[in-house]
Amino acid sequence: MPFVNIKTPEGALTKAQKEEIVHRTTDMLVEYMSEAARPHTMVLIEEVQDGGYGRADAIFVIPEAYRAPAGA
Template sequence: MPFANFKFPEGVIDATRKEEIIHRTTAMFVEYFGEGVRPYSMVLVEEVTDGGWGRADETLTLAKMGLAPKT
């Protein structure tokens, strides 16, 4: 079963964008593996609490990245 897990800072993307990510990722799986994988493809789009993630040993926040949450 193809599986993709996307994580975004909370409030950065809206429901429309999440749906687009799901559709486009599923289409990519079908392109690579064939139509038979569509019913078994899973795409998980998660929102991570601001400050609840990091990279290179640094906790990241929207403010540090110069971003503001979508309202």
């Protein structure tokens, strides 16, 4: 069973973008493994809260410009 785990800052993606990522990732794996992999492919998108990880020795907070529109 193919399993893909994607971590992204909380609020960076809309529901529609997450759905597209799941579909496109599944399609990509099917290209490599055959159509038999489709019903067994799992794509997990984990949203990490602001302040929940660091980059360049500093706690990361997503800039407002990178946030998905409210309610999307």
